[in-house]
Amino acid sequence: MKTKTLRKNKVNVVTLGCAKNIFDSEVMMAQLKANNFDVEHESSEKDSEIVIINTCGFIDNAKEESINTILAWADEKKRGNVDKLYVTGCLSERYKPELEKDIPEVNSFFGTRELPRLLKTLKADYKHELVGERLLTTPAHFAYFKISEGCDRPCSFCAIPLMRGGHVSTPIEQLVANAKSLAAKGTKELILIAQDLTYYGLDLYKDRKLPELLRQLSDVEGIDWIRLQYAYPSGFPLEVLDVMKERSNICNYLDMPLQHATTNMLKAMRRGITREKTDALIATIREKIPDIALRTTLIAGYPGETKEDFEETLEWVEKTKFDRLGVFTYSHEENTHAYNSKDDVPMRTKKKRADAIMEVQSHISYENNQKKVGQKLKVLIDRIEGDSYIGRTEYDSPEVDNEVIIDKSKAYLRVGDFAEVVIDSAEHYDLYATPL
Numbered sequence: 001m002k003t004k005t006l007r008k009n010k011v012n013v014v015t016l017g018c019a020k021n022i023f024d025s026e027v028m029m030a031q032l033k034a035n036n037f038d039v040e041h042e043s044s045e046k047d048s049e050i051v052i053i054n055t056c057g058f059i060d061n062a063k064e065e066s067i068n069t070i071l072a073w074a075d076e077k078k079r080g081n082v083d084k085l086y087v088t089g090c091l092s093e094r095y096k097p098e099l100e101k102d103i104p105e106v107n108s109f110f111g112t113r114e115l116p117r118l119l120k121t122l123k124a125d126y127k128h129e130l131v132g133e134r135l136l137t138t139p140a141h142f143a144y145f146k147i148s149e150g151c152d153r154p155c156s157f158c159a160i161p162l163m164r165g166g167h168v169s170t171p172i173e174q175l176v177a178n179a180k181s182l183a184a185k186g187t188k189e190l191i192l193i194a195q196d197l198t199y200y201g202l203d204l205y206k207d208r209k210l211p212e213l214l215r216q217l218s219d220v221e222g223i224d225w226i227r228l229q230y231a232y233p234s235g236f237p238l239e240v241l242d243v244m245k246e247r248s249n250i251c252n253y254l255d256m257p258l259q260h261a262t263t264n265m266l267k268a269m270r271r272g273i274t275r276e277k278t279d280a281l282i283a284t285i286r287e288k289i290p291d292i293a294l295r296t297t298l299i300a301g302y303p304g305e306t307k308e309d310f311e312e313t314l315e316w317v318e319k320t321k322f323d324r325l326g327v328f329t330y331s332h333e334e335n336t337h338a339y340n341s342k343d344d345v346p347m348r349t350k351k352k353r354a355d356a357i358m359e360v361q362s363h364i365s366y367e368n369n370q371k372k373v374g375q376k377l378k379v380l381i382d383r384i385e386g387d388s389y390i391g392r393t394e395y396d397s398p399e400v401d402n403e404v405i406i407d408k409s410k411a412y413l414r415v416g417d418f419a420e421v422v423i424d425s426a427e428h429y430d431l432y433a434t435p436l
Contacts, residue, residue, distance in 0.1 A: 006083055008049050008332075009038055011038070012043045013032075013041050014052070018056065019191065019229070026134035026135055028088075032122075042098035053073060060331045070085075074103055079104050085107055090262050093163045096111070134179035138398070141188045142188065142380070145179070146193050147171045147192055147415070149167070151166070153195075156268065156337035157259075157269060157330065157336060167367060169209075171198075177214075189304060197210055197229070197230055199313045215247070223249060225251050229255040233256055233278060237285065238288075241288040251394040253394060255296075259299050260299060261316035264309070282320060292323075293326035295325065298313065300330065301329055302345070304341065304342060308357075313357060322361070325357070330348065359391060365390060369426035372431060373425060374423065379418065381397065381414065381415050387409070389408060389413050391404040404432075410434055422436060
């Protein structure tokens with residue numbers, strides 16, 4: 001029974017998971033708007049006739065969140081607060097038969113590359129002339145910028161190729177056109193994302209073309225910052241560092257998930273690299289770009305990880321001193337290579353090891369931030385919270401890294417503008433600054 005009047009042709013898009021899903025939702029929303037749908041992202045008003053949930057299926061926690069979200073909206077549909085409910089994205093790609101059986105309230109499920117079919121179900125056309133167009137869900141001054149889809153890497157723990165397919169690069173000329181379109185609408189920062197940035201171009205050009213792509217993107221007028229996320233260490237194209245050094249609008253920032261420190265674990269994970277080669281790569285990166293902020297991600301509790309493996313990793317984190325670091329507890333994913341191994345590290349131990357690594361990283365982050373006190377830095381203002389402006393330096397990506405907090409009473413600043421500030425004080429993950 002309907003409890004309220006639903007707005008016909010209004011769509012509420014709900015996005016879960018990583019920045020790549022945000023990108024996909026933005027593309028979907030642009031297509032819907034071009035077909036005269038009234039589109040909102042995660043609307044607080046429950047008056048949409050249609051809800052589309054873009055799901056994540058990466059690890060257990062993400063899958064649980066996605067399922068709980070679908071169930072919550074299925075309940076809203078039962079109450080008459082939604083007329084049609086659709087599910088897309090990674091979880092839907094991976095578990096469609098099971099989901100169709102268990103959650104019949106959903107009108108239809110779609111995979112990660114089925115946007116045209118989803119639109120057709122809504123009696124909408126896929127507008128080919130809109131390729132590259134998006135309705136940004138982020139503040140207009142920054143945008144996630146996906147340069148390729150899928151992955152060809154053989155990592156043993158990862159289910160991404162099952163959900164996203166093989167690696168497919170977007171042509172350079174199309175990406176440059178997309179960047180120009182974003183810049184014309186006020187976007188100042190491009191955050192380059194992919195399952196693996198460093199693989200870019202191998203399928204199209206038979207060569208790693210990330211350096212050339214960076215050069216062309218950095219020439220786009222209006223783009224002040226270009227940030228690199230999700231670079232793979234094995235086969236890393238060192239020419240990227242040369243481009244980073246020569247182009248002032250490419251941030252001295254690199255997100256490179258390394259996953260583990262010990263050679264035997266890296267081998268088990270099928271990462272194609274050793275501890276020694278990893279250390280050599282980090283040394284080369286820091287030698288070429290001394291001012292770089294390095295972010296990495298590690299996995300705690302992979303099958304067969306011994307106490308000695310963990311202790312070596314802990315010592316390595318303390319010694320290497322990454323600027324930014326995150327940890328996942330290992331998730332035993334069916335149909336991956338690692339699923340053939342026994343998930344023999346108890347969850348309690350996984351969490352304990354992850355917490356210990358983050359405790360070490362917290363001290364490193366605090367020490368690094370204290371060194372910034374008194375420095376003059378360029379900050380991009382992201383938002384206003386209460387009596388403060390919240391911004392970021394070139395060494396920080398949205399959502400996951402440090403933030404710069406500025407007292408609103410000390411200056412008039414606008415969201416989306418850059419400001420020169422001096423750092424007055426610092427905590428573990430926050431900097432406090434005064435505008436110059």
